[in-house]
Amino acid sequence: MQLRAATPGDWPAIWPFLRQIVAAGETYTWPRDVGEDDARRRWLVAPPGRTVVAVDDDATVLGTAKLVANQEGPGDHVANASFMVAPAAAGRGVGRALGAYVLELARRDGYRAMQFNAVVASNTRAVALWRSLGFTVVGRVPEGFRHPDLGPVDLLVMHRRLD
Numbered sequence: 001m002q003l004r005a006a007t008p009g010d011w012p013a014i015w016p017f018l019r020q021i022v023a024a025g026e027t028y029t030w031p032r033d034v035g036e037d038d039a040r041r042r043w044l045v046a047p048p049g050r051t052v053v054a055v056d057d058d059a060t061v062l063g064t065a066k067l068v069a070n071q072e073g074p075g076d077h078v079a080n081a082s083f084m085v086a087p088a089a090a091g092r093g094v095g096r097a098l099g100a101y102v103l104e105l106a107r108r109d110g111y112r113a114m115q116f117n118a119v120v121a122s123n124t125r126a127v128a129l130w131r132s133l134g135f136t137v138v139g140r141v142p143e144g145f146r147h148p149d150l151g152p153v154d155l156l157v158m159h160r161r162l163d
Contacts (some may be wrong), residue, residue, distance in 0.1 A: 001094065003101045006051040006064060011040055014053070017086040018043065025148045027123045029155075043082075050105060054085075054094050055066035061091035065098045067105055068113050079111035079162075083126075095126070099133050107162045114160050120145050121154040137159040 018039055025032045030042070044051050049068040053061050058163070063085035070080035081102045085094045106114055116135070119126060135158040143152035 001062065001092075001097055002055050003052060003097060004055070004087050006044065006053045008044065010053050010061055010064075011044065014043065014064050014084075015039065017088075018064075018084055020087065021084050025146075027120050027126070029118050029145065036095060037150050048109070050109075052098065052101065052105070053064075054089075054098055054101075062086055062092065063094040065102050067102050067109075069111075070117070077110070077112045079106040079109070079114040079116065081106070081114060096133070097131055099129060103133065103160075103162065112161065112163050116156075117159040118144070119156040120147070121156050122147055122150055127156065130158050130160075133160070 001030045015036055019034070019036070020031045022028050022034050022039070023032050043064070043066055045066050045068055049066060051064065051066045055061055063083065065081055065083045067079060067081045069076040070078040083098050083102075085097060085098070103114065116130065119130065121127065121140075137156050138159045139157035141155040143154035143155070145153050147153045
């Protein structure tokens with residue numbers, strides 16, 4: 001697996017699985033019917049933000065992540081990131097590889113910490129992954145997410161220092 005900066009040419013490979021994940025309504029706080037143009041603007045971030053992809057030997061996009069400042073101004077030393085793995089690539093270590101890669105990018109970019117604002121508590125695989133990469137739950141929004149099958153579930157705020 002190769003991890004690299006995403007290019008606009010990667011979007012046609014990202015969009016199908018991003019649309020599928022968002023439409024499922026189980027893990028992202030985006031509108032389930034997000035349009036392609038809106039999704040592209042949200043995901044392919046402008047510098048100093050970064051969007052990256054994980055690709056296999058055939059250059060198939062397996063997953064993607066974006067790295068941005070969590071806040072502006074005096075809060076811009078804390079990073080925020082979002083991750084999506086193509087369902088067909090689940091269980092192959094793509095999320096872990098992207099997570100470790102983005103943490104290192106954030107360190108190199110001078111961020112002092114990373115914070116996730118809205119990890120869906122019922123997304124146990126993601127919660128376990130972030131815990132294994134050193135994140136702790138620092139806050140909880142009770143019933144902050146309307147899951148299509150489970151109903152209201154908590155959103156977790158997760159944090160990790162990078163220095």
